[in-house]
Amino acid sequence: MMSTSRTEKRIRFAGICLAIGLVIEALCLLWATPIAFIVFVAMGGLLMLIGLVVYLYATVSDPVAGD
């Protein structure tokens, strides 16, 4: 039960990172300036990378899924 809760927390954290990262990427696509390119790669890309890694970690560390 406790590990499931931990998995849910990780998935929630990953989801928040991914959602914010995607919103930043959407805004950068609409905002056609050179700084948008940097924000797209540096902020959007970083948040999405963190989200993906945490999600994958949550999936492989879930004992229920591992059975």
Added chain:
Amino acid sequence: MPQATILIVCLVLFSAAVIGILAVRPGFTAGRGGKILAFVAMFCLPIFCGLLGFSSEMQRSKTTAFCLSCHTMEDYGKSLLVDDPTHLPASHYQNHRVPVDEACYSCHTQYAMFGGLKVKMYGLKHVFIYYFGTPPAPQDIKLYEPYNNRECLHCHLGARSFEEGVVHNADPATLPAIKSNQLSCLSSGCHDTAHDLAHLKGAKFWEKGN
């Protein structure tokens, strides 16, 4: 705004909404169906959206408007409209020898493996300096390395005007020297007027280009 960009933005926002729902209710991902949904929404979709968005941003970063949106580049943009056929960038731009929408990138990329990536890294450095450093005066901007004939030959190699040009064939050694980059197209006294910012004030401009 291009329709493709609007579609990508819609897809990105849809993905963010689906992921947002899963983030609010992570319990959905407990069952088998939920796990599959979570994998698609939180792994496949973000990667797909990220790649699409990155491709769109890369495409935009190649445009002339993108390069000239920095204040430092204004004079370089003006030099494309100089009414002088010996002015190399101007004659290429005005006669559509390069795509007008990607004029800067067409000549300043490197037509080699990872050349595009390398010049984009330079571009990122330029943007960083522009916003967080002290950008040099336009006339003080220099190329990172001497201009390689490879970039000219990407289009001109095999072209009749190049291969059969009178000056290019005056000496049998000239053409091979150009092709092997031993004799520079730009700095050997032949096509040496490129972005002549020093004389831009007194220059005559092509009015229809504005």
